[in-house]
Amino acid sequence: MKRSSDQIQLRKLYSRILNLLLPMTSAVMTWKGLMLMTNCRIPIIVLVSGGMADLNRGDLFFTSNFSDDPIHVGETMVFQVEGRGIPIIHRVIKLHKKVNGELKLLTKGDENPVDDRGLYPPGQEWLRRENIIGKVQGIFCCCAWETPY
């Protein structure tokens, strides 16, 4: 009698653990699914600090990173350089394309007086394709929850 009540207790406990885990795993898998759909390491990103025209802290950005979607001057990109953990969202102001398809980009925050060269690691004058996380495709503004610093 005790054994069967142990069995049911075990099952109830395990069932409860699973009920806790499943919403979390669903969130994680939805995120991974988005990554796959947009081909982008960070498909949705929150703006933490200002520096761009019309883009405010707390806005959500949807990014994509398709290789057949060429980058143009004037587009807003999300990029990451070595030494800086947080990705940066700025506009492309200069673009060089070599014959073999290799890209060199220069970016600048709209409201900054100078370009981003100061943000790139010493010795790096241009952003390369590997630094780009994705291109901003859409904005969901005014989410305004607490953003981590």
Add this chain to the structure above:
Amino acid sequence: MADGDKKKATLPFGADEKPIKVDKWDGSAVKNALDDVAKKILTDKDCGYGYVENYVLMDTRLLICTVSVMFALAALVYDYLRPFPDSRPVLILCVISYFVLMGVLTVYTTFKEKNVILVAHQKDQAGVDPDNIWTVSSSLRRFDDMYTLHIAYEDGQTSQSREASVVKSVASWFDEEGTLLMDLFTQEVKSIHSSLLTEKKEK
């Protein structure tokens, strides 16, 4: 032959047990309390009918969930070890498998498991004939006080099945403070049980 009535549920249930008290406004606690008593009446060896609980239904659901969680963990770990573009194939496999399994889970709980809270086997006394199967399901809608208790009986030998249910307000079995009136509810369950067995004898 009163084979079902041989082990009568003794009332009140285990006199040494504390009365069950729940928050009468908490629908889920109320349902769980009623479900637990109904299950105990059918399965308890000492003060119930002593039927053997069959865990297959619940275990299948637990299995589907476990496999889903494994896929999610695999995706997490693999993506961590080999960052994104490299992990693409594995991620695709895991994500698709996960959502397919979620679909399977939804179909399973909606159509197979439904509201079943217990599947129990009534073993034949002589150990010769196949078991009779008792399936108990219950439902209590959110913010509703009408509790439905449904018991289905499937005869092992004739494969005939009968079912009976009772739909009553939970107020019929709980007092003002939320204490479960064990005698009343036990009586309710036993009478459904007996009615299913006597129907069989008449046929």
